[in-house]
Amino acid sequence: MKSRWSEREARRCGGDPLALRVYTSRLLGQEPTLVLHGGGNTSVKAPVRDLFGEPEEILYVKGSGGDLKTIDASGFSPVRLDVARRMAELERLSDTAMVTTQRAAMIDPGAPNPSVEAILHAVVPFCYVDHTHADAVVTITNTRDGADRIHRIYGKRMLIVPYVMPGFLLSRKVYEMTREVDWSRCDGMVLMNHGVFTFADDARVSYERMIRIVTVAESYLRRTAKTVASRTSHVVRPLSYDLRPTTYDRSCLEQLARLRRAVSCARGGAVVARWEPGDEAAAFSALRNVTSVATRGTLTPDHVIRTKPFPLIVRRNPEADVERFTVAYRRYFARHANGKLTCLDPAPRWAVWPGRGIVAFGRSMQDVGIVADIVRHTLRAIRAGEALGGWRPLPQRALFDVEYWELEQAKLKKGGASLPLQGKVALVTGAASGIGKACVETLRAQGAVVAALDIDRRIVSLFAQPGIIGVRCDVTDARQVDAAVQETVRHFGGLDILISNAGIFPASESIARLRQETWNRSVSVNLSSHQRLLQACIPYLSLGIEPSVVIIGSKNVAAPGPGAAAYSVAKAGLAQLARVAALELASSGIRVNVVHPNQVFDTAIWTPQVLASRAKQYGLSVEQYKSNNLLNVEITSRDVAQLACAMAGSLFAKTTGAQVPIDGGNDRVI
Ligand code: ZN
Numbered sequence: 088m089k090s091r092w093s094e095r096e097a098r099r100c101g102g103d104p105l106a107l108r109v110y111t112s113r114l115l116g117q118e119p120t121l122v123l124h125g126g127g128n129t130s131v132k133a134p135v136r137d138l139f140g141e142p143e144e145i146l147y148v149k150g151s152g153g154d155l156k157t158i159d160a161s162g163f164s165p166v167r168l169d170v171a172r173r174m175a176e177l178e179r180l181s182d183t184a185m186v187t188t189q190r191a192a193m194i195d196p197g198a199p200n201p202s203v204e205a206i207l208h209a210v211v212p213f214c215y216v217d218h219t220h221a222d223a224v225v226t227i228t229n230t231r232d233g234a235d236r237i238h239r240i241y242g243k244r245m246l247i248v249p250y251v252m253p254g255f256l257l258s259r260k261v262y263e264m265t266r267e268v269d270w271s272r273c274d275g276m277v278l279m280n281h282g283v284f285t286f287a288d289d290a291r292v293s294y295e296r297m298i299r300i301v302t303v304a305e306s307y308l309r310r311t312a313k314t315v316a317s318r319t320s321h322v323v324r325p326l327s328y329d330l331r332p333t334t335y336d337r338s339c340l341e342q343l344a345r346l347r348r349a350v351s352c353a354r355g356g357a358v359v360a361r362w363e364p365g366d367e368a369a370a371f372s373a374l375r376n377v378t379s380v381a382t383r384g385t386l387t388p389d390h391v392i393r394t395k396p397f398p399l400i401v402r403r404n405p406e407a408d409v410e411r412f413t414v415a416y417r418r419y420f421a422r423h424a425n426g427k428l429t430c431l432d433p434a435p436r437w438a439v440w441p442g443r444g445i446v447a448f449g450r451s452m453q454d455v456g457i458v459a460d461i462v463r464h465t466l467r468a469i470r471a472g473e474a475l476g477g478w479r480p481l482p483q484r485a486l487f488d489v490e491y492w493e494l495e496q497a498k499l500k501k502g503g504a505s506l507p508l509q510g511k512v513a514l515v516t517g518a519a520s521g522i523g524k525a526c527v528e529t530l531r532a533q534g535a536v537v538a539a540l541d542i543d544r545r546i547v548s549l550f551a552q553p554g555i556i557g558v559r560c561d562v563t564d565a566r567q568v569d570a571a572v573q574e575t576v577r578h579f580g581g582l583d584i585l586i587s588n589a590g591i592f593p594a595s596e597s598i599a600r601l602r603q604e605t606w607n608r609s610v611s612v613n614l615s616s617h618q619r620l621l622q623a624c625i626p627y628l629s630l631g632i633e634p635s636v637v638i639i640g641s642k643n644v645a646a647p648g649p650g651a652a653a654y655s656v657a658k659a660g661l662a663q664l665a666r667v668a669a670l671e672l673a674s675s676g677i678r679v680n681v682v683h684p685n686q687v688f689d690t691a692i693w694t695p696q697v698l699a700s701r702a703k704q705y706g707l708s709v710e711q712y713k714s715n716n717l718l719n720v721e722i723t724s725r726d727v728a729q730l731a732c733a734m735a736g737s738l739f740a741k742t743t744g745a746q747v748p749i750d751g752g753n754d755r756v757i
Pocket of ligand 1: 127128204218219220253281282
């Protein structure tokens, strides 16, 4: 690992201790193998003068739940150093008392709560203290003879602290262990199964010591891996799975959708399932002893709140597998809770899918991303630990204490409340503009993840945000439709909502002059493509969470206009298709409803010129023409999208086969 220190950047801090602290904290935060998603913490001790000119020593320590990668000065909690130090001298201290006393000792009540390791930072008698959960070091400690190895690697200048629950207990332990220690003879401190501390009065020295300690551990792991590979003794060998599935066959994707549904049921709400079929995950999942190594425990104890203590192992029947997991989790809870506490939801956060890779689950894209990142690091650590003679992380008892520790659970609550379509997977066609685009945005805003399909190739980069994939697809091409549906399931783990919207509005032609080409094209896009798309989606929708189809129809179904035979007939057929689908799919729990919009002018069809000429035709101004309906209101794509999303959601949970106009009131429709 290379030092990222830049003398030029450091000089910009102007010698300000806190600015330098922010700078090197971010350097640590940039290395995912040092700290992941809020792991690790740093501090600096600096003198200040209070309002009355009195000098005070302040410990600026990372606020709880902050992230070193993006931290700034406001992310540090300023705690009076003497109070924090005296807290370490107490024989015992409850979590509540620790948090309250620390908050009371802050010189800025608006700052975040100090990290749970604040007292430990106060105990270390140096200005700068850096703490990471470095993968390489923790991996070595998570082995059978971890402490001996650490001792052999680093020698006497490294303090080795046996595992103790983080928070007051750990701070107290370090305080006791170091009372007689000559700190000047220490380069750092390794906390078994947890992480590393370095310290110095100089920001650069403390930071670079961390880098050096981690580099030594990394080269140790590399050397050992090589030796082990050359011996090929007890090394775990992959089974003979095909590790590179080139196509995702239907049975495989249906298996994934079943897994996602079962996990969602156990979780009490829809989850996104991210399948990682890449080489590394697939190779891990194919290890002969994968069940044993994957379920031994987490890389560091704080990961347990994200991943649970062990993953689900997929066998043949996903529903039975999830059931087995929840029973095992409840047993784990009962074993350690001693009749106290309340069991958290018993759903797995990730799964090992032998031969296929791993699957991460989460209620939001952010959650699923965090789980997937942690798991990726864990797999590497497990393999390295096995190469060192045996992966041996903390026992479940210790993980339980952290998982059910209120100070850790508080971090999860920052995630926010769940949205109406949280964790749902949706597919929208005609998504590059107008109603389709508005549907994608509304679904996403309500918590769903979305596959946005369109024939326009700009769709691929139109929605540059996590939780939306743009897929180029000509809905009249059955193969492209199949591929797009499969891509959706592969990416998000299933399918719950289909908004079948793609359509065209052909130029006005009377029946007498109607060209065959106009007719065929309209029937193909406005009718047949919807049938094929629905057909492709049914196997996955029937494995979805409260699945629902919304068809975007047209006012023309109930109130056709002259010159629009090709359009009106295709849309009428589409409405009829939806009615039959409602009848056929009810037994699978799939609802099918239709919205009939009219006069939605913010779509690609309605250019200002077309709008002006139409208005003129009726002797109206453009404004009058736009709201030419019983309620005299203008209807926007967003209005239609909100109705479509409502129909896909719980408000319409008991409605199927309905056709709802959204047209401001039309006397011909009423
Ligand atoms: Zn830590």
